Amino acid sequence: VALDLKPMLKPRSVAIIGASRDPDKVGHVILQNYINAGYSGKLYIVNKNADEIMGMKSYKSIGDIKDSIDLAVIAIPAPFVPQALEECGKAKVKTTVVVSGGFAEIGNVELQDQLTLIAKKYNMPTLGPNCLGVMDPRSRIDTLFLPTYKLSRPSIGGVSFVSQSGAVGSTILDLIAGEGFGLSKFISYGNAAHVDEVDIFNYLMEDEETKVMILYIEGVKRGKEFFEVAKKISKIKPVIVLKGGKTSVGMAAAHSHTAALAGDAAAYEAAFKQAGFIIAEDISELLYYAKVLASEQRPKGNRIAIVTNGGGTGVLTTDTISLTQDLRLADFSEKTKTTLRKAMPILVNIRNPLDLAGDADEQRYGEALSLLAVDPNVDIILVIALFQTPGADSKLAVRLVNYKEKIDKPMIVISIGAEYTKMHRIIMESAGLPVYDSPAAAVKSLLALYKYYKFRDTHKN
């Protein structure tokens, strides 16, 4: 039976077991984050040693709360967790998140097995232990015990991120917050005593808010079931995966880290490929791919038009595209070439890459983009906009955003530079136009985009 994770991610009522007034305690940070996040459901506090915490009534036990509880967050020392979980079950709590550590990851397998048994007995979806828990910017649920000043929280978006590792999870979440694309769900599931990858995938497959999934994984427990759901999910939405423990040395490190067997790397890679997953080789690639796939632009083919205001950057991007086996530069149609020749200054060489010259402004970009938008030989538009040049400013950034909304072809941007460039990058990314800071990052991402939709075309249900 599939576990229902909805009450965990969209809870109407939350109880924090182990909420604390001591700022150094995890239970305090979690409570504080709830208040900061603006969670608008009912919030209850359980701490048997307090009557009141931060102005809120504290209950001695979860059973004392008369209300129905959708989610109990458990942040108390490991030895006390089984009893608290049992009380949650008796009180008909719908789901729980156990953030506490001190279970299988340090050899306390039996203690963890108790959690599994209790969760199963009450059929109460239980996440963790030893995890960061969940975050959903729409429901404003946030069980992370890391303060917001250290770990920025992403805005609302379509990317769901599932992480076995808390550290990788928190850094990537922080990076997502720094990028323009937002988050649908973050699920850090730690030791997976009850809820595991299969349950999470089943839930996110059906979740309409989730457009793209990214996954950091060291190993899966239910291999067969996992790859069954994986194959189904890839036909509906893209999954980008980063696997820890790809080498024997890395595998040994992973084993010491999560006590999970990282498994045969080649077997995983083959299975991921068969499932249609997009494989990232590094944290940075995970972010690059998520960005372009979150923009929900579907290419009809692999022919790329490059429009640039920097000749050298156009050359480098051309090289990078040519070095892939799957992408290629478009041959502009005769109509495009003739019309461009009339519209462009004489210095502009009418070819692909189209170098608009260093003085190109939003007007010149606009003329080129209008033509490429309707050129049947062009599938994807790659714009290089270098904001160091005299003609490029916020008017250009806004114009590119407008074209992205108007054009029925995938469009991405390369903008490279420091502060002034970053300012313009934010304008574009917050409007859903993916921006990359190097030719390699941009071209890799287009390759992932192209390959994913090619997989979809050849694996229709």
Added chain:
Amino acid sequence: VALDLKPMLKPRSVAIIGASRDPDKVGHVILQNYINAGYSGKLYIVNKNADEIMGMKSYKSIGDIKDSIDLAVIAIPAPFVPQALEECGKAKVKTTVVVSGGFAEIGNVELQDQLTLIAKKYNMPTLGPNCLGVMDPRSRIDTLFLPTYKLSRPSIGGVSFVSQSGAVGSTILDLIAGEGFGLSKFISYGNAAHVDEVDIFNYLMEDEETKVMILYIEGVKRGKEFFEVAKKISKIKPVIVLKGGKTSVGMAAAHSHTAALAGDAAAYEAAFKQAGFIIAEDISELLYYAKVLASEQRPKGNRIAIVTNGGGTGVLTTDTISLTQDLRLADFSEKTKTTLRKAMPILVNIRNPLDLAGDADEQRYGEALSLLAVDPNVDIILVIALFQTPGADSKLAVRLVNYKEKIDKPMIVISIGAEYTKMHRIIMESAGLPVYDSPAAAVKSLLALYKYYKFRDTHKN
């Protein structure tokens, strides 16, 4: 005869020919940038249509200035450049930079040939035309016509950057400004009518302020001479090269861009390798490699110790190291292991990667680093410091900087995240400790470092 570029980069007196009061003119931006940069030598203005510009006396001709001129910056329309250059020669100007475009790059080969003849006649090193010119933060020379609000200027440092392309040049310069390592010289040489790669390399080889060279190049004119100086220079200081036009399609784009023949890509690559150049495949790699080489840390071997406060990030970094052929994880000495076991909390598994756990603070890092610093089995220390975790704050950043200064082994840091992380990254980088934002970037950079010094060891003079 080697051309002397010193008066161009360390001028005691500068004349700007074509300085303008019109803010839209290149000659205005250049003048404004000189004033902003705080150039302290003598500054003269030449504009035959003005008596005074921005409060400064304007000369009708360079010949009217009684002073000896080290550098004349020429920013007037192309047809008038030969006459201005001739006047510079007659006035015994030592060097010139022609920023004006409109020469060979648009087919005006004859006009450009005139510049070459005049420069040779007066043996007057002339940079350009069609270039951004030079920048040296020590002498505060800055001929770039791009305003500082668009293109940040780097601080003083050891990296010299030579670029054939203005666009690639300006974006990389902007990125260098955004990074912690500073600039020695920036030389954008454009069409190379007179001063070319060989002259620049000869000058920078002897320049003690230049510790590392980075190069963007699409093709060289004097191949034989270039590779002769290249071989010599690599034995003295590292050269990182990014080549535009590596593929036939990219080559065609490069030809249209700089009118230079990009040449046979395989031949270039072989020659670069033979010369001991470090080959970057992308703009991002150019920056990564420059950063670690600018820190002037020489490894004794290839055995890396990883110290981390995030298990998963340690696993990913281990994988990345194992996938290289040349780097490997160190086996800690027995003494290190025994002492670590006593010093570390019981939860810390004593192995490489050394996972100090999520609550590690500067104290725990310090204990580990003191031991690895003296472990004869460790050549390089790779620190992963994730600032999202409870124990990591500015005290950790400062501690790492202190250790970098104390330890006689290369040390680099991986810190991944948004604002809070970036703040700490600046603390570390401005103190000369290289920080990377992904395992792939860090490991690639260590590989470049290791390979370069291995080349030096096997190619002693």
